[in-house]
Amino acid sequence: MSTMTINGRLAPLPDDPDALLVDVLRGELDLTGTKLVCGSGVCGACTVLVDGAPVASCLMPARSAAGKSVTTVEAIGASALHPVQKAFMAHDALQCGFCTPGFIVEAAAFHDRWRATKGTAEPSREEIGAALSGHLCRCGTYEGIFNAVAAACMGQFDGSEFASPRIEARAKVTGAAKYTVDIRHDGQQEGVILRSQLAHARIAELDLAPARALAGVSAAVSLLGDDRIVRYVGAPIAAVAAKDRRTALAAIAAIRLKSEALPSVIGLDAARKSGAPVVFEKSARKKAGNVSEGTPAPAPWNGNVRGPSAAFSNKAGKARSWIAAAREDENPLLVEATFRTGTQSHACLEPHAAVARFDGDSLTVHVSTQAVFHLMEMIAKRYELSNDKVRVIADHVGGGFGSKASLGTETIAAIDLAREARAPVRIAYDRHEELSVTGYRPAAELKIALLPSEQGGLKALSLTAHADTGAGTNSTMAALARLIYPAEAKALSDFDVVSNLPPGAPFRGPGGPPMAFALEQAIDEAALRMKDDPIALRQRWDPNPNRQRLYDWAAGLDVWRGMKNAAPQTGRYRRGVGVASGYWLYLWQPGVKIEVAVKSGRIIASTSTQDIGQGSRTVIANTVADAFGLEPHEIEVRIGDSNLPEGPGAGGSRSTASVIPPTLLAVQKLKEAIERSATRKPVRGSNAPWREMIAAAPDLSASAVRPEDSKPKSPGVRSPLKDAGFMGLIFGWMMRRFSNIVVGAGVPSSVQVIEVEVDTWLGHVRVLNVHTGIAVGRIAAPALARSQAAGSVIQGLGYALYEARETDPRSGDILSAGMEDYRIPGISDTPGIDVHFDEHGFDHVLGGSVGIGEVATVPTSPALANAIRNATGIRLTEIPIRPDRLIAALKGRAAA
Structure with a gap:
């Protein structure tokens, strides 16, 4: 049997000629700091050192490592942090952290070469960029990476003294941070989804028996809706679980499927043509996906076009008439244009993934999610379980940007398969799935007309948006122009144009x-x-x-x-x-609860939010530490678990505004409890005694729920929805109804x-x-x-x-x-x-x-x-x- 030296130890290599080095590292050796993202050598997340040289392990056959020395990120910081790791931590050259191990491996190799030949000279941005050009960061932390690599090469992190502004930075730069795709349970099965190859079809026959009959297959389930219609390429049809991905793919191929093709229409321009095939009949319109964060406002349908949603207009008739008159008069100040925006994919580096496990009648799901607590509630409702029987965990999340805020197919399929297989099941999307069916920012056509007045003010504004939403609705583009640049009259209309494409997402x-x-x-x-x-x-x-x-x-x-x-x-x-x-909009989530406790002389803050890179752990730690006169690293922050007190989702920029107020209230309550238990009272106006008092305090806890804001005292500070008038208030009500969000x-x-x-x-x-x-x-x-x-x-x-x-x-x-x-x-x-x-x-x-x-x-x-x-x-x-x-x-x- 062939072997390689991995992080200083001999390890066997599989005989399988198709096995890739990344699969051996992650699957057989549990070295999950090496991440699999693109599978094509483009993103750099899987970078390891082979005989000292950086290599994309997703392209390297495992057998090619025979007799070679392989070093992963886990070994780079094993005995002592590398200067590059310390620099990344100090310069906050990371956010979600999923790409970070690959950057660390490549940057450490560059650093070592640079120091050997250039000493402590400063490398240029161009030199650093060229060295790291094979790496991608979807969070966009490149500026911090430039600064970190330059500082490390200049010798600024050769010593042991440095400070990190991010609480979990060490886990991310060493590869110790565990994401959903890294979870491994004993007996865990691998799930794969069978997807439609047609843009519009009725599934006439779905026979799962041939899949179940294959050796190594533990479960097969249908994912079809009651109408058995698929409305886009990639729509889920069925899912299987097996001992490994290769067997699951073979099972998917064995499923007997008969589809009746239906007329389809693709894209914004084709879908709004007269006589275009209809994607959703009237009875099926509720099946459309939601491309935004609020409940859709009522709007008429005309074939595949839903709208207008004109609730945010102000004197729309006057706006149109004034613009028409200016057009007829050839007013040189009238600005008219049609703009088109493209479709932007979220392209999260950690794919959508879920690992489901039943323990009796209790369900635990690790999910790459932006909404730990809300997802627990959605799962409990769907599967008719009490909330205390469902636990959702997301220790670290490799990006979301709006695409991971709902109960997705990956989670539903993992749970269904785990229930049938009576074993833990993981589903992790491949890059094709991630870039095709997980949502996107809809493309749009926006027609605008803007008319200044003769006195130099803004007289009229008209904006009509047609959004290319795929098999979804509820785009909001034109309506957002209601809340900026007051005009004498505004005509704002939003239309969804539905077609046989996957639905967009926030x-x-x-x-x-x-x-x-x-x-x-x-x-x-x-x-x-x-x-x-x-x-x-x-x-x-x-x-x-x-x-x-x-x-x-x-x-x-x-x-x-x-x-x-x-x-x-x-x-x-x-x-x-x-x-x-x-x-x-300034958004915050009511009901958010923070617990702050003293346990064994240490402060612990807890809430069931999640950190997708925006820094929830650090925001909470900084808030508590500042109140007690401590350092943030002295605070233990527990998040990412729905068993903790209710926390906010990471969406709509609401996390910080939702967690800081209850944290401050809980801290004040805990201070009072510590004072009551203390023999030595703190000096008024001084935080100096708190460290000693906390160390001597018995175990105590205090919690608080996010309070209402006070009324603004500054002139001109109003809710944007009040500025939007009555329909703005209706919009706010819809958002609260859907997401339990307050517009402040x-x-x-x-x-x-x-x-x-x-x-x-x-x-x-x-x-x-x-x-x-x-x-x-x-x-x-x-x-x-x-x-x-x-x-x-x-x-x-x-x-x-x-x-x-x-x-x-x-x-x-x-x-x-x-x-x-x-x-x-x-x-x-x-x-x-x-x-x-x-x-x-x-x-x-x-x-x-x-x-x-x-x-x-x-x-x-x-x-x-x-x-x-x-x-x-x-x-x-x-x-x-x-x-x-x-x-x-x-x-x-x-x-x-």
């Missing part, structure tokens, strides 16, 4: 980026026509106090002041600067200024610098907040320049089903990112903090497009802004 600020791409470019164009400064015009039209402060900040940037005085440009390379505004007073806001360089020959856009100003109140974890803000910008740049989910318009097959085909930003695409936090505006919130993740990405795509307009004179109306589209626009302008 994605970081659902509806916000496409809305802003149209609206913020229209504002920019209005400023040009009015010969006004784009920031000054926004300040005049936008009364929000949070953004007013950010406009002052943006106007003072050197890059903005330089842009205003720049001479007209000619030549191949041209630079431009653009600005855009963004906002999101105040508007999280952002303003971004982006500088680009455009190659007018090749159509290439290089983003040079991004300045992002964010007003979300007090920053609870500054380093993590900066990482999240920068990552939001990176995702926004991907949306604007690279990302496009492509499907075959005839068959509905996904064409961008691998990471080599679906392009997300890499480390070398990262510009310099300056993050400015304005910490005012939320004093009425206990703790003063609200969420960051959504608001920070909303204005990126229009700011980039406005910068390209400034550089070239070309207004790009479709994203992604591919080179061919830019070249075509430049040629069209030259011909005109």
